[in-house]
Amino acid sequence: MTLSERVMRWVRKLFRGNAKMLTCQEQVELLADYLDGILHHETASALERHMEGCPECLTFMKTYKATSAWVREIACEEMPEELKTRLASFLKAKILQEHPGGDH
Amino acid sequence: MSLSDQELVEQIKAGDDAAFKALLGRYQERAYRLALSLTKNPADAEEVLQDVFLTVYRKIASFEGRSAFSTWLYRITVNTALMKLRGRGPAQESIDEYLPQFTKDGRHARMVVDFTHGPEKLLLLKEREQILREAIEALPPDYKVVLVLRDLEGLSNEEVAEVVGASVLAVKARLHRARLALRGRLERYATASGVRP
Numbered sequence: 001m002t003l004s005e006r007v008m009r010w011v012r013k014l015f016r017g018n019a020k021m022l023t024c025q026e027q028v029e030l031l032a033d034y035l036d037g038i039l040h041h042e043t044a045s046a047l048e049r050h051m052e053g054c055p056e057c058l059t060f061m062k063t064y065k066a067t068s069a070w071v072r073e074i075a076c077e078e079m080p081e082e083l084k085t086r087l088a089s090f091l092k093a094k095i096l097q098e099h100p101g102g103d104h
Numbered sequence: 105m106s107l108s109d110q111e112l113v114e115q116i117k118a119g120d121d122a123a124f125k126a127l128l129g130r131y132q133e134r135a136y137r138l139a140l141s142l143t144k145n146p147a148d149a150e151e152v153l154q155d156v157f158l159t160v161y162r163k164i165a166s167f168e169g170r171s172a173f174s175t176w177l178y179r180i181t182v183n184t185a186l187m188k189l190r191g192r193g194p195a196q197e198s199i200d201e202y203l204p205q206f207t208k209d210g211r212h213a214r215m216v217v218d219f220t221h222g223p224e225k226l227l228l229l230k231e232r233e234q235i236l237r238e239a240i241e242a243l244p245p246d247y248k249v250v251l252v253l254r255d256l257e258g259l260s261n262e263e264v265a266e267v268v269g270a271s272v273l274a275v276k277a278r279l280h281r282a283r284l285a286l287r288g289r290l291e292r293y294a295t296a297s298g299v300r301p
Contacts, residue, residue, distance in 0.1 A: 079133045
């Protein structure tokens, strides 16, 4: 690393130090809004800056994101045909009981 | 061209039973999926479904269409399923132990484990699904309802808020905590199984 690179790095670090620095806890609280893309630009940038220097938060985001995606992939059981038949019969009988004059 | 929900509702109000059958056919699968996701028991889900559509038939006259019919149906299904869950007693565990822990200065208090990959490939699809199903089942009802409606049924935050009668902010907060708890359970499982980044 050259001297100028070192100086630039130091300046960037100094600048970051003046900006609002997020803690890991704040980062986790903001994660959902960040992934939904609804965070204010400055807050999103602060969150990204935090993650650049925090491998744990980067991993946290990766695993949080994966968890949400996996939940959406869970296969839902289809309604069995015989249940549809039973439900229709149940409702027909109940409705007939309550409204004997109906055409159910 | 098929009739809209509102048109079918008006026909049911006018005494048309065929319209009720059409509405039943249109929504029974969605209601079943939701009831089963919440109760995790096919027999309970069937009873919930019976109660739901009987309630729809009995109360359709009072449905004014201020919200979508689907929202109304989801609300009845959620309430009926929750009553069923309450009948089982307080089986849900606290989610706090699965939420991330922080030090006083806001840093992670525990190691954050990357369970999305690993040499042993322990979190295979089936295994992962099983853990997630158990984790969803163990969520407190308020969290479970929001997660199921949002992530399994694909409703928007606004729609979920309307179904559960809460603010969008409250829905988002519950959803976030529910996802954090599921993430925590996967992490714990991966840690116990020896998955390392």
